[in-house]
Amino acid sequence: MTACKKDKGTPPNYAKADDVLAAHAIKQQSFTGNADAGFTITGEKGTKVTFAPNAFVDGAGNVVSGTVTVTLKEVLSKKDVLFSGVMTESNGQLLESGGEILVKAQKDGAELQVNPKLQDKGAQVEIPKVMNNGDMGLFIQERRQQGGGASGGNQQESPYTWVPAPYYPFGNGPNSYTFSLPSFSWVNCDRFYSDPNPKTTITALPAFQDNNQVSDLQVMLVFKNIATVITLPFDYTSQKFQSYQNSLPIGLQADLIILGKDSDGFIQFGTQSITIGANMHIDAPVHKATQAEVDAFLATI
Known part of the structure; x- marks a missing residue:
């Protein structure tokens, strides 16, 4: 006796959630440089940050010397934004982004800050116009306004949002956005999205x-x-x-x-x-x- 049996084929190789998120996580790039002399770092996606001599201070405000470690995250596509957790909105208003970056600095495991005595000369940034080529401005992260959610604060939302930083000079060049880094934190080249529709x-x-x-x-x-x-x-x-x-x-x-x-x-x-x-x-x-x-x-x- 013989019988036919339907071939169910190979079952799909379903992905583990942690593996998908790890595959698309925003890479943290690490660099070292001499704080006394100043130095420049260039990210894999083209972001350039130039640190002036004596650009770093410690938690007590003392100028840092010797070797420092700088880390960089580049968010220069919509896919990057999707997996960064840092969305393009300002207290509920839509933003168009030209790119986001996160710069941090450490020495011997201690967090550093940009030297405030250098004003806007401590760290100069160039972000390539690969995500957008429109005229943008600088935005920084701040605490979200009270009642900024969809139902008067009854939402599960990020406590942070983007707000304009108009007090920092910002350049819209032909190929890059240029600005002074206000602090070692997330910054964004952004503009409010304008649409006449209801x-x-x-x-x-x-x-x-x-x-x-x-x-x-x-x-x-x-x-x-x-x-x-x-x-x-x-x-x-x-x-x-x-x-x-x-x-x-x-x-x-x-x-x-x-x-x-x-x-x-x-x-x-x-x-x-x-x-x-x-x-x-x-x-x-x-x-x-x-x-x-x-x-x-x-x-x-």
């Missing part, structure tokens, strides 16, 4: 295809035609992921992206192309995904 609020909920519990959920929008990536914080009042109130221009196109980690450690992943509509709600399918599926989508943004 603004609205949208909500979203993941629709899971698996029964496993999912944690570390992130719901984000990557906009199609502008260098803008935002998160939709979870709003405890509506029990939905929700944009900031009346912050999104109707008609703007974006990719909704959901990332999470199930109880087996696999990534839960979903994407959906949307056009912002008035008071729209999105039920977004989310499923276990392979590394190749995630990478293929990321190559399109």
Whole structure:
């Protein structure tokens, strides 16, 4: 006797969430230099930071000498923003980014600061115009304004946001943005996004295809035609992921992206192309995904 049996094929090689995040994490680059003489570092993506002689001080304000260690993170694409955790919004207002960087300095394990006596001459920065070529200004991170969330502070959101730093000179050259580094912290070449269309609020909920519990959920929008990536914080009042109130221009196109980690450690992943509509709600399918599926989508943004 003989029988036929359907070949189910090789099961998908689903990706672990930690592996996906590690593969796309923003690399921290490390450099050393002589604080007395000054030196220049150049990042892998083209960011250049030039430190003047005696540009570093310790926690007590004393000028530091000898060898110092400088680290650099470059966020120069929408994909970089997506995995940096530092989104392009200012107290709920959309920003267009020309690039973000994080510069830190240490000596013997102790954090250093930019020498304030050098004013705006301590550390000069050039960021290549690979993410955007529009006219930008310098933004720095500060504590979010009270009540800046979508429902009067009932959102699970980052406590920090971007605010303009108009007191620092900023240059829009043909190939790079140039400015003085105000401090060893995140800085951003940014501008407020202007759109004449009416603004609205949208909500979203993941629709899971698996029964496993999912944690570390992130719901984000990557906009199609502008260098803008935002998160939709979870709003405890509506029990939905929700944009900031009346912050999104109707008609703007974006990719909704959901990332999470199930109880087996696999990534839960979903994407959906949307056009912002008035008071729209999105039920977004989310499923276990392979590394190749995630990478293929990321190559399109």
